[in-house]
Amino acid sequence: MTSNGNGAPMQEERINVDIITLTRFLTEEQSKHKEATGDFTYPSRLLCHALQFSFKSIAYYIRRATLINLTGLAGSSNTTGDDQKKLDVIGNDLFIAAMRSSGKCAVLVSEEEEEAIFFPEHKNARYAVACDPIDGSSNLDAGVSVGTIFGIHKLAEGSTGTKEDLLKPGTELIAAGFTMYGASAQLVITMKGGSVNGFTMDNALGEFILTHPDMKMPKKRAIYSVNEGNSLYWEDSTKDYFNSLKYPTEEGGKPYSARYIGSMVADAYRTLLYGGIFAYPADKKSPKGKLRILYECAPMAMVFENAGGQALNSKMKRMMEVVPEHIHDRSGIFMGSYDEMEKVKSFHK
Numbered sequence: 205m206t207s208n209g210n211g212a213p214m215q216e217e218r219i220n221v222d223i224i225t226l227t228r229f230l231t232e233e234q235s236k237h238k239e240a241t242g243d244f245t246y247p248s249r250l251l252c253h254a255l256q257f258s259f260k261s262i263a264y265y266i267r268r269a270t271l272i273n274l275t276g277l278a279g280s281s282n283t284t285g286d287d288q289k290k291l292d293v294i295g296n297d298l299f300i301a302a303m304r305s306s307g308k309c310a311v312l313v314s315e316e317e318e319e320a321i322f323f324p325e326h327k328n329a330r331y332a333v334a335c336d337p338i339d340g341s342s343n344l345d346a347g348v349s350v351g352t353i354f355g356i357h358k359l360a361e362g363s364t365g366t367k368e369d370l371l372k373p374g375t376e377l378i379a380a381g382f383t384m385y386g387a388s389a390q391l392v393i394t395m396k397g398g399s400v401n402g403f404t405m406d407n408a409l410g411e412f413i414l415t416h417p418d419m420k421m422p423k424k425r426a427i428y429s430v431n432e433g434n435s436l437y438w439e440d441s442t443k444d445y446f447n448s449l450k451y452p453t454e455e456g457g458k459p460y461s462a463r464y465i466g467s468m469v470a471d472a473y474r475t476l477l478y479g480g481i482f483a484y485p486a487d488k489k490s491p492k493g494k495l496r497i498l499y500e501c502a503p504m505a506m507v508f509e510n511a512g513g514q515a516l517n518s519k520m521k522r523m524m525e526v527v528p529e530h531i532h533d534r535s536g537i538f539m540g541s542y543d544e545m546e547k548v549k550s551f552h553k
Contacts, residue, residue, distance in 0.1 A: 226256060226391065226403050226412035233395070247308075247356050247379050247395075251331055254306035256412065259352060261298045262338065263389040263405060265291060266350070291344055292316055295337035295352070309333050310365030313498055313531045320367045320531055332357040332369040334499040334531075339382075340467030349386035351469025355503035356380065367531055374502035374524035381507060384469045392419070392473065392507060400476075400511040421513040424543035425479030426460040429471045437487035442518075445551040468495065472504055472539070476511060479541040481548070486518035486536030493518060493536030497528040501537050508539045515539035520552045 230252050296316035303309040303323070310329035312321045315336040323329060333356055340350040356379040359369050374380075381393035389405035391412050402416025428449050435443060449460040460480070465471050468484070475482045486493035495501050505515035505523035515523040518536030526535055538548050 223409075223411075224414040225409075226393075226414070227253070229401065229403075229414055233398075247331065248306075251306045251308040251333075251356070254302040254308070255354065258299045258302040258337075259383045259389065259391060259412075260405070260410070261302075262291075262295045262352060263383070263385050265294055265298075266338075266344070266385045292338050292341050299335055299337045299352075303333055310359055310363075311367070311369060313367075313370055315339075315496060315499060315532070320370070322365055324364070327364065329365065330359050332359060332365065334370055334503075336496070336499045339469050339500065340465075343465075343467050348465060348467055349384055349470040350467055351382050351384040351473075353382045353469060353500055353503050354380065355499060355506070370498060370531060371528055373527050374505050377502060377506050380503035382469050382472070382503065384473050386470065390473065392416075392476070394507050394510045396506075398510060400507055419476065419511050421476060421508070421511045421541050422479030423512075424541045426458065427463055427475070427478060427480030428460045429462070429464050429475060429480065429482040431464060431466065431484065432462075434485075434487055434489070437489040438485060439487065439518075441552045442483075442485045442487070445548055448547075448551070468500060468504070472507075475540055476508065476513075479544075481538065481540030481544045483538045483540075483548075484536060485538065490534070490536075492534045494534060495537055497526055497533050497535045498531055501526070501535050502528075504539060505537075513539060513541055514545035516545065516548065520549055 230249060293316070296314055299314060300312065300321060303312045307326050308329050309331050310323055310326060311332045313334040314321070333354060335352060335354040337352055338350050339353050340348070344350055355377050357370055357372060357376055358378050359365060363369055378396045379393065381391065384390045391403040391405070392400060394400040400419040401414060402419055403412035404415040406413050428446065430446065432446070435446070452459060463474060471482045484493065484495050501523055508515045509524060516538045517523050517526055523535070523537060523539070538545065
């Protein structure tokens with residue numbers, strides 16, 4: 205204890221010198237799993253370094269967007285019909301360049317590209333990556349949190365990289381996660397059969413620091429997150445479920461709190477931390493759903509399941525078992541706390 209000059213004691217700040225960076229974390233995880241060669245069962249460090257660099261770069265440009273005239277539309281649309289922001293284009297270019305430079309990625313699918321991108325120059329590359337470089341970009345100009353979502357597959361035996369290496373259920377993912385660019389850049393990552401770990405970007409050090417080890421979702425929480433502007437088009441079972449949250453019939457029951465940001469990464473991250481449910485159900489206007497399976501639904505489902513939650517499509521099938529028909533295939537999704545998801549199932553029987 206020291207004095208502040210007035211005789212009052214001041215608490216000395218404790219400095220954490222045993223900092224676990226993302227690089228250190230991945231290295232230690234690989235050493236724990238001797239069978240993880242870095243070529244098949246665990247993403248290679250070079251690929252992870254490339255992912256890190258793309259996240260840091262996107263975070264940098266988002267922070268400076270208004271200052272260097274990167275807000276507004278780019279004047280084009282992506283393959284799924286969304287108007288592209290200038291940062292959509294930059295984020296996509298950054299991600300492509302990072303995957304190419306890693307030498308470990310054979311094929312990349314991006315929301316911003318109509319076709320898969322192949323890197324035939326990397327003959328020993330063993331990974332296929334799917335990503336949404338900037339999810340929620342329609343909110344960018346308002347300063348709302350946006351993010352990057354990614355999923356990593358290993359190539360089929362003998363494959364040199366094809367679209368079919370990605371057209372698999374989420375159960376085949378070897379790693380998945382997302383980065384949220386908000387007040388700080390938050391990275392959440394999980395490996396097949398592993399825990400979920402959260403990292404926060406320290407801009408002074410230029411490193412992602414482990415701040416949320418072994419994340420676990422609360423079993424239930426009275427919070428729901430859904431775009432109720434679409435309720436006119438919902439199926440009756442979906443309407444009945446959400447009405448039960450707003451108008452509880454049991455004696456003493458309290459309505460759930462509604463929390464909807466409109467950026468999947470931000471809504472999902474809050475739900476992961478606090479519990480409850482996030483949903484973007486298929487409806488009469490979008491019978492297949494709106495969110496893309498490969499680079500939105502499946503990676504998020506893997507994160508939620510590994511954190512103790514559940515994720516289902518609108519037909520109440522486990523999201524991780526849904527096989528996309530093409531690289532930009534869509535689905536409805538419900539994901540959240542385990543007990544809340546059981547309640548969802550009861551309304552859709």
